[in-house]
Amino acid sequence: MQGNRKNIPSVYLLSLCLVFVSCQAIRTTYDITEETVKTTYKVSKFTAKSAYGAGKLIYRVGGFTFKVVAAPLSWPLTRQEIETIDGLPPKEAIRRKKVKKSPYVVKGRRYVPMSVEQSRNYQEIGIASWYGFETYRQKDGHMTANGEAFYPNGLSAAHKYLPLPTFVKVTNLENRRSIILRVNDRGPFVDGRIIDLSAGAARKLGFYNKGTAKVRVEAIKAEG
Secondary structure (H helix, E strand, C coil): CHHHHHHHHHHHHHHHHHHHHHHHHHCCCCCECCCCCCCCCCCEECCCCCCCCCEEEEECCEEEEECCCECCCCCEECCCCCCCCCCCCCHHHHCCCCCCCCCCEEEEEEEECHHHHCCCCEEEEEEEEEEEEHHCCCCCCEECCEEEEECCCCCCEEEECCCCEEEEEEEEEECCEEEEEEEEEECCCCEEEEEEEEEEHHHHHHHCCCCEEEEEEEEEEECC
């Protein structure tokens, strides 16, 4: 064994070390697999005139329809624990449109989102939960971390590292149900969870009553 080890070029060993360090650096934040999503989904965008409400931006992705409405800055954030975005107060960053892939701070911890290029290869398996129950009982609407109106019964999700917004396919690995969602918020800030779904999305995936489920998350398209 010792004799064989001497024949290994030092450059080769160095390259192995660099690959190992690089992989470790990525995996401490989020997983980017070598595989890409095999299915291509048509993404269409238009401004509604009447059927969905005049002036609303409408997306259609893989048979799912998404209504996008900018929330008034007076509305509270769904994630009020966000301290800064891009070094600015959250609502100021939203007003300046500096939230897409800007670093942000929650409870003193700095999160650095992935680039749009990195997100194209994002695929991860982990635990999903859902959020938004508290917004049902509050008078005003709530805004997501990128300034969109939050619909508890809609088809949206929160992710710590994906650019905002990004469309993802989420599959419940416990019952094989799949759905396409719009990631427009940050979270969940709970150890061991990779994505937070709206209550409506959790119902469609069949884990609303259970609270959590093991899922696969695959990025489809990030805007911009």
